[in-house]
Amino acid sequence: MKRRRKPSSPIHLSAPPLTVRPPLYFPVAGAMDIDDILADIAVETIPQETRDLQELTRCWVAERVAPEILAWPVELMERVLDRVRRQIELVEDQTGNMDPKTNFKLIVIQTELERFKFLVRSFLRARIAKIDKHPLHILAQHNASLTDPDARNPLLSPSEHQYLTSHQSLLSTHYSSSFLGQFPAALQRLDDTAGGISMVDKPDEDCAVFVRCLRDVGEVAVEGTEKVIRIKRGDVWVVRWCAVRRWVLAGDVELV
């Protein structure tokens, strides 16, 4: 029995089955241009909904892995939330319909809906956790991103910004009514930098992340060390966040 299971036919050794998009983690030397063309064509034939799901999943993974908060994907979130709303309406419309066929369809829709809701919820909660952890630092970054012409999207959504500012004012009121109000005036600030230590806490930008390279990046120097690494398409690396941050934001490298 064991022997028969072994692949004996030569088909296994011939060319791999044709896929629309070659797997990204096996770089094919020399075939890069064709890959790129194929990838471009593939992207256009995939419907917007599927691409949004991919993008949302990617945002979610990245947000959960990256030490700092990433820009708010305005358009993507608008599309996703709009679709969620429409699906909920559809479900509400169709409930009460006892036709088994629609009933089954509804279950499929609802399952998908639950999954989408989970993704969005987890994504938002990951962001809120970061906002709560480093509020002043993120606020400064957000304000910088508003005036920065290079930043395509602001760092925070309007409601997140509102949450951050009200939470921060709540906290400072709480501190000052609990003890800070009785302090000497010079010591009442919460964003003091005197004495060489800034009171504003920052995320650890040196922490290690797993990344997969989507497009050739070339040589990457890791700050603070002598190390220079060559990142090629399809590679998976464990590197410091600050070393690859630029390319992650540009979309050349994705977090895994």
Added chain:
Amino acid sequence: MYGEVGNKLVQHAKRTQSLAHLPPYQSEMVRAATREVRDLDKDVATILEPFAGSFNPSTEPATACALLVNHLCMRRNKRCLLAYHRTRTDKLEEMCWSGVDVLERQQQQSSKAGGDGGPAMGTDSNSSSLSPEEEEYVRQYSDLLAAYKGQWTDIDLTGSLEPPRDLFIDVRVLKDAGEIQTEYGAITLTKNSQFYVRQGDVERLIAQGYLQRLS
């Protein structure tokens, strides 16, 4: 000794992190640490008074050193106090997120301990583990959270953070929860009965401990 109270506060904060409930607010210690800061500040003022604004550290190294120590102690106390309060507010926020009604629980505790006193108004009674400021903070934070959640009604932000596997789950009723409305009609949840229901309909009840999920 300078900074001793601050140190104790930090130890309290550290302990709070691993506790399930919130230990009583150490108003005595907070007050002592604040007093220490004020005293130190007065000390600094008295030391600097004879110099009338023209103090040169290099000519008077001994005084400069005393000033530095005082100054660092004040900063350290501030850090300790901030850390203590932040740890507690973090804990309170966590409770708000998980849907625990902190204030109600406090009132229950205080009515159990103090009888007809109602919600404890001062930290001098041991009945409430929150300071009045913290109670106010919890109230306002819940409002803030509700406002933020209100913008995401479709998503239900405080919902489960476990990836959903099935639309329907088996649950067992632990406490009578009355009748709930689902899209397939009303279900009466009586103790010890078992149901196969939509997860979204009963998530709140599971979190509140009325239902138990069966795997």
